[in-house]
Amino acid sequence: MKVPVIDFDACEGCGTCESLCPEVFEMRDDEKAYVKNAQACDTCDCQEAMDSCPVECITWQEE
Numbered sequence: 001m002k003v004p005v006i007d008f009d010a011c012e013g014c015g016t017c018e019s020l021c022p023e024v025f026e027m028r029d030d031e032k033a034y035v036k037n038a039q040a041c042d043t044c045d046c047q048e049a050m051d052s053c054p055v056e057c058i059t060w061q062e063e
């Protein structure tokens with residue numbers, strides 16, 4: 001199964017991924033995005049979040 005993975009060092013905390021896919025991504029207090037529910041990825045368009053990330057730090061990974 002393909003799941004979205006975030007490069008935390010690169011994430012600049014813009015919040016775009018959470019705006020586009022709130023079921024999957026979540027901003028936390030350290031102003032980094034986290035994948036809170038990779039299983040929810042089939043309910044939204046994570047590819048759009050990846051394409052919209054300004055630093056391109058979200059990628060697919062085989063799990």
Ligand code: SF4
Nearest residue numbers: 011012014015017053
């Ligand atoms: S879109 Fe990219 S830079 Fe912005 S919060 Fe999400 S992972 Fe971080």
